[in-house]
Amino acid sequence: MSSQTDDTSPNGRAVRPRGRLRATVVAALALAFVAAAVGFVGFLSQLRGVEADPPHDADGIVVLTGGSSRVSDAMELLAAGYGKRLLISGVHPTNDAGDISRSVPDSRGLMSCCVDLDHSAVNTRSNAAGTRRWVRARGFKSLIVVTSNYHMPRAIVELSHAMPDVSLIPFAVVGDKWRDEPWWTSGATFRLLLSEYAKYVAAEVRVRLADVGLDLTSDLGEPAAAPHRPTTAQAN
Missing domain, CATH: 3.40.50.620 (HUPs)
Known part of the structure; x- marks a missing residue:
């Protein structure tokens, strides 16, 4: 009886790439959010509070x-x-x-x-x-x-x-x-x-x-x- 690994099974082929893609997208969004937040703080640091x-x-x-x-x-x-x-x-x-x-x-x-x-x-x-x-x-x-x-x-x-x-x-x-x-x-x-x-x-x-x-x-x-x-x- 032959067995298939997760990578070669129909479910494996569909799920694993999707999981990696989802993780990549989440990581990219998280990095973008952090970069935007840091940039916003830097922007605020340029604003004078008194004349x-x-x-x-x-x-x-x-x-x-x-x-x-x-x-x-x-x-x-x-x-x-x-x-x-x-x-x-x-x-x-x-x-x-x-x-x-x-x-x-x-x-x-x-x-x-x-x-x-x-x-x-x-x-x-x-x-x-x-x-x-x-x-x-x-x-x-x-x-x-x-x-x-x-x-x-x-x-x-x-x-x-x-x-x-x-x-x-x-x-x-x-x-x-x-x-x-x-x-x-x-x-x-x-x-x-x-x-x-x-x-x-x-x-x-x-x-x-x-x-x-x-x-x-x-x-x-x-x-x-x-x-x-x-x-x-x-x-x-």
């Missing part, structure tokens, strides 16, 4: 609209002499300097002399493109970046990719809600951070792939293409 004055002046200041008190904080930096001019990037198409002056009291004098508006931005990537055009037109070599603390990592990724030759100085705006309660106690804040982390990772991957593509082109002896430059944004 701090820039360490030194810069040629210009750019504020990316989309969060409370960003514009007013940028105006205060301009008034304090931290930059020569201010770019407000991502202004709604229907808003003008008068609307901003009404929303930010004591800014009328600055609005008329030292502030530029960019209405073209629709996301962070386009913020970077519009800022790059403004910086090049002004001949600036350093820039204070004003945006919310949770948005700053992605903003720096996009801006540094668009302007690798410009020194960027982050000024992270910390909202009242962030100060008043820990982020992990608020479902809305936690969801915001998860969403922003996903966008940050996507931006990092896209930028790195673009850089690798440029390097490969150069290695092949072909002229390196200029990095893709985004356009300015309103919904960050």
